[in-house]
Amino acid sequence: MVVTAGACLAGCATYHAHPLPEQAASASSLSQLRGYDATMAPLSADAVERLVLxxxxxxxxxxxxxxAAQAQRQQDSVLPNPVIGGSIGYLLSGPGDATAWTASITQDITSLITLKPRREAARATADEVDASLLWEEWQTIGKARLLVIDLVEGQRQLDLQQRALDLLAKRESRITQAIGAGNVDRVTVASDLSAAADARTAMHDLQRRQLDQQQQLAALLGLKPGVAVPLATPLAPSDLDAASIREQAEGISRRRPDLVALQLGYRAQEATLRAAVLAQFPPLSIGYDASQDNSRVRNGGPAVSFALPIFDRNQGNVAIAKATREQLHQEYTVRMATSRDEVDALLDQYAQLQRQRQALLPAQDDATRAAAQAMRAWQDGLVDMRAYVDLEVAALTRQAALVATDQAMLEQQAAVELLVGRGMPTSLEQDVIAP
Structure with a gap:
């Protein structure tokens, strides 16, 4: 008995304190990031995604x-322990001449009956957690990808806006000097002054948005807000094959980790329901009892105990398991339908952006030619600065509109690829129960 007790204690876990840190801080430089190599700078989109992961x-x-899920899986897969009982009855009075004792060992049979479905449920639940984690990683990659697009294309817009603001500010300075000298009436140049103010406001808006996105990217990487992340430019132009995307959308239930997680959750609930149905039978324990009375008469034999299923037939747990399974079934069905609808909607939006871009190209080319001609005319003294600046700013505005469209197309491409799990390996190789 002592040896057995010692062996049991030897397999027990021990407690070790794990105090919380008194201070914690984000990385203050890129060199502190895990996996960072200085030769990687400036960082491509793929490099940023890897560092984010x-x-x-x-x-x-x-x-x-x-x-935690694997630990729970291990706990739910453990066999129930047999129960050992005993008692001693010392002789206090009477004709007896010995100490009475009883001993028993029993095993819960109901737990053995439900062990297989409980193990299946635990395994599916642990796999569900892993699939959900993979989906969270994939979404985080998507956020990083969109931020890279917005930062790179946003910088292009900033450069164009800065060029326009420089021209308008130069004209504004000359106009202000002319007004001060009394050579120009302020009312006649109010629109020019307003254009410069509007360009300055737009510049500030772009700068604030750029800073916010830089801070978001730093946060994704675990960096302090002020750490700059150099990004490689330019980005490859958008190249979305709608037919390929729709073909991949057909297998979305096996590629998208969130849908795989729902399938695994459904599988776990199926096993939980089976266990609940099996557990509605009377709790049964089988074992062996032995005893001796004070006159040394000994008895021994099998023992059986079970509960009478008069009030509790596990009907509540069965109903809960059924309702939960139906809830998961509906959630999966809706998620599948909305996922396909979202793919179709994004592809329609991308096609619209393609048409808009095609429509912008001739106007942008025409505005660029007009601006070049205006510059030569202004240098030759054939037009005044006001007309030249108007045409130059108009050309820059057309270019900015084209950049904004390119950015939107890249964002749509990233969103639809994220939605169908493009570039992600099949999340689950074995057969999955699909409701």
Missing amino acids: LNNPDLRSARARHQ
Whole structure:
């Protein structure tokens, strides 16, 4: 008995304190990031995505769920322990001449009956957590991809807006000097002054948006807000094959981790329901009892105990399991339908952007030619600065509109590829129960 007890204690876990840190801080430079190599700068979109996967604080926290799920899976897969009981009755009075004792060992049969479905449920639940984590990683990659697009294309717009603002500010300065000298009436040049003010406001808006996106990217990488992330330019132009996307959308239920997670959750609930149905039978324990009374008469034999299913037939747990399964069934069905609808909607929006871009190209080319001619005319003294600046700013505005359209197309491409899981390997190789 002592040896058995010692062996059991030897397999027990021990407690070790793990105090929380008193201070914590984000990385203050790119060199502190895991996986960063100085030769990588400036960073491509792929490099940024890799660094995000390795360093994102939220993903590091989320990965702890994997360990918790595996521990729960291990616990739910353990066989129930047999129960040993006993008692001693010392002789206090009477004709007896010995100490009475009883001993028993029993095993819960109901837990053995439900063990297989409970193990299946635990395994599917652990896999569901992993699939959900993969989807969270994929969404984080998508955020990083969109931020790279917005930052690179946003910088192009900033450069164009800065050129326009320089021209308008130069004209504004000359107009202000002329007004001060009394050579120009302020009313006649009010629109020119307003154009410069509007360009300055637009510049400030772009700068604020650029800073916000830079800080968002730094946060995704686990960096302090002020750390600049150099990005490689230019980005490859958008190239979205609608036919290929629709073909990939056909297998979305096996490629998208969130849909795989729902399927695994449904599988776990199916197993939970089976376990609940099996558990509605009377709780049954089988074992062996032995005893001795005070006159040394000994008895021994099998023992059976079970509960009478008069009030509790596990009907509540069965109903809960059925309702939960139906809820998951509906959620999966709706998610599948909306996912396909979202793909179709994004492809329609991308096609619209393509048409708009084609329509912008001739106007942009015409405005660029007109601006070049106006510059030569202004240098030759044939037109005044006001007309030249108007045409030059108009050309820059056309270019900015084209850049904005290119940015929107890149964003739509990234969104639709994220939606269908393009570039992601099949999330689950084995057969999955699809409701």
